[in-house]
Amino acid sequence: MKKLKALIVMCLATAMLVGCGSGSAGSDTYVFTSELDIKNLDSCDADDGMSFNAMHACIDGLMGLDEEGNITGAIAESYDLSDDQKTYTFHLREDANWANGTPVTADDFVYAWQRILKNNGNYAYMLGSDGAAIVGVDEILTKMADKKELTDADFANMGVKAVDDKTLEVTITRPISYFDELMTFPCYYPINQEFCEEKGDQYAKTAENVLSNGAYVMKTWEPGKQATFEKNDKYWNADAVKTQKLVMNIIPDLQTAATSFENGETDFAPINSQLVDKYKNEDYYVSFNEGYLFYLEINEKNTDLANNKIKQALSLAIDREDFVTNVLKDGSKAAKGFVPRELSVSPTGTDFRDDAGDYDVTSYNLEKAQQLFAEGLKELGKTSINVRLTYGTDESPMDQMAEYLQNAFSKLDGLNIEMVATTKQDRIYTKMANGDFDIACTRWGPDYGDPTTYLNLLLDGNSNNYGKYYSEEYEAVMEKVSTEEDAATRWQYMIDAEKIAMTDLPNIPVFEKGTSALENQNVKGLVHRPVGVPYTFHYVEKAE
Template identity: 65%
Template sequence: MKKLLSILTALVMAVSLAACGSGSGSDGKTYTFASELDIKNLDSCDADDGMSFNAMHAVIDGLMGLDENGEITYAIAEDHQVSDDGLTHTFKLRDAKWSNGTEVTANDFVYAWQRIIKNVGNYAYMMGTGGASIVGADELMAKTENGEELTDEDLDTLGVKAVDDKTLEVQLTTPVAYFEELMTFPCYYPINEEFCEEQGSNYAKSPDAILSNGAFVMETWEPGSTATFSKNEDYWNADAVNLDTLVMNLVQEPTVAAQNFESGNNDFAPISSDLVDQYKDDESFTSFNEGYLFYVQVNFNNTDLQNQNLRKALSLAINREDFATNVLKDGSKEANGFIPSQLSIGPEGQDFRDDAADYTEYNLDEAQAAMDQALAELGKDSVSLRLLYGTDESPMDTMATYLQNAFSQLEGLNIEMVATTKQDRIYTKQANRDFDLACTRWGPDYSDPTTYLNLMITGNTNNYGDWTNADYDALMNQVATEADLDARWQMMIEAEGIAMSDYANIPVFEKGTSALQNPAVTGLVQRPVGVPYTFTYVDIEA
């Protein structure tokens, strides 16, 4: 691949990167965005990956959205009132239309929110104490977990109702300070009930099976290849949209994406670590915080891994700074805890990571000492562990290889590499507890520490390692209802300390992204929280 890129580079030496990009033509302004990932679907009840969120947000607006600076602003809602006790939220909806000409109504939100719980959607938990704390959500999810099929009467107990076509009322069990930000997340997007029911199981799986109320309308979609979108002329905020066409080049390997960037066929192309040195001094090069925490999930069903010294040895054996700086080289940095930096600001204006302790370090001598102690406690001469990772979720394979080398430095530890796909890793092997150690990641759904801390609560659907701690659970229950922001902040710091001191999971690095970006392009909004990219305000200089 490097040889191929070198040949291509030689052929286009005379072409300035600054001249790259789709730009403006006879058909108007076209912006082309490349991604290593595919779009799963556009169903807010089912999709759970960043690329699907990008595509979904291009065509659908929720109650709240983002402005050109990435700040929370009104979208389908034009007004939001909160009761004095913080438990009742009332949204007034603006005049907006779906792409089939029907009005966007309050019932579209009621239907969507009930549907995600009824269908046990991947983000259903965010309706309850794992997110918005909507009245009745936890009780309804408990029924579905017990195998009960929810009736219409059951769903009506969910604390969301359409007072009229333009008024949505939401009842909460506890005040949620970040409620408006939650409303920008895809699982809270509206769905036109009549259209969705007509589509049935095909809903949101093709351009003809999805309606738009957002900046763009999906025109074509070839899974694993390309998706195209045109400007939605009926969009309520159409004056803010400068593009005529948005193109997403899907499943492009970074070297290919870079080649296409140089030839003018991509305006944005994420690049891998081995390309950073080549492009880092070019004006088109950019890097930023992606928001993901990459970590090792430990399966506590493995009796060997129940030994704390073994988990301690694994953590101490990882040189995180070396990995981030000298291997990834893409703006990533070592993880010092389970809450990434630049995620959440506390009541006194401080970053959570600055306020909390550091829980990671590299010390191979101490790692070996912990390993020796673990073997003695286990009564074994050696321990064998399987390290699970997905080969199609870069840089997971790079991380897995680095961890294999790091863990191999420990005498008495044997590592077996288990390579698979992301889907199989999560939904088959991890879901079935068929792993010992798993290379995994989490992207924040909202900018509060609970978006990470909730993952380690006993019974959380993403707690595939089944770590459990009564003190931690009790503390997180307090966090869920604590109204005093200072007290709540300290509880979350304490909770992270409980989990990290016990090596509930082993943080490795905070993901950065390096990319090539057309210098003629402005207005791409990137956030490390929620939907990664917003295309509404993208513009291209002529």
């Protein structure tokens, strides 16, 4: 499948502007601001964009990105692909070392990939047929699901092995056209076994417990506030790294972040819709596709919400165009399906959204919504239902989405909404993980440029299927997706799968997130991709 070109967020130096964010830190320091915190830098556990940014700053995988955002070799200097396109032989760079001077070896990848399975990591499934389709992994995942003990023989049969220190062989069950792109994702990063086991359960939880093999070395990390990185002189591509210091500031309040930018204290600051009108005409204002799909996850264990007419009514009651145009105003777009636009293209070069089409259930039709809701209530034998709407207040613009939905749903006679405001961490890892929700406002950023990065979320047993959706029909079609080798046929299967999902509506898509930000015009080289790791800092350069 053709890879989408990355959006390159860069502004060439022109004249110094008031509020351009040149900062007192000087030309050798780049200051990046985020409203979301870093969870940790453990590829076995981290599953959020900010953690991925931090990991990518100091850890290289087999493949990486060049200055234009294209996939290129990183720790792997090159690779050979067998005629049947099922065996990759990666040749690792001789000059690739960890920051402690230890060479990066093929065993570092073998250890990391086995570790994420042994620990049942958040992205363990990505090593199986839902991701890289590595030989033997599905069998391991099945044993894990059945709570059977894994043995050395299970891992001996896994299709990843160190031929020698600098040669890694990976065998997969089917050809995957985007396999090289997968290898840029953090769950495939290497881990130095000796360092990891020495640190134990504190591995990657603090700055001193992170071992770098990438562009920067993490020096300090104060959760919720700031992380700092310094250039790694032992990095194999150190000549390409122009900035000596990278600072990530966590500022949940975006007005405060904007003020910090105007004061010259930061070089990149995201802003929300309340600030767009203030800054949209400034030269340092930028807007681009962020890649996230924001949607409602339905708890299928709630018998009221399991009613399809109730779910259709909820979807039709949302005026998505009004929300993105008049509330967000940041370049976001109304969602027309569960797979967003600009994610992937077909073998013939067309966008998935164009081929799959727009679903009527994503249009706004309050009259039809009320009709379907009334019919749903009648089927349930009720005159009204009570529903909790759970959202995180620290994951902008989730609060705006929740407030808008509360108003939209309040127009449905017979629906009583209780708002449950919490934090992102509590929303996901406590309430959603334990099934303690009715409807949750959530989001997903694509891990790689293929529709399955979204479609896999609805599979039985997927760790992100918090709503416990299950459909035999959906499972059967997705099984075909996972085994079909003909690209055109596979593409149609994915269209069929999304149609089932948009009919059943276990997840109700709301909008595709755009980002508005303030960016120092004296900075160039920040690479942004709406797929995988959001930002690459390796090539950032700041004018004097």
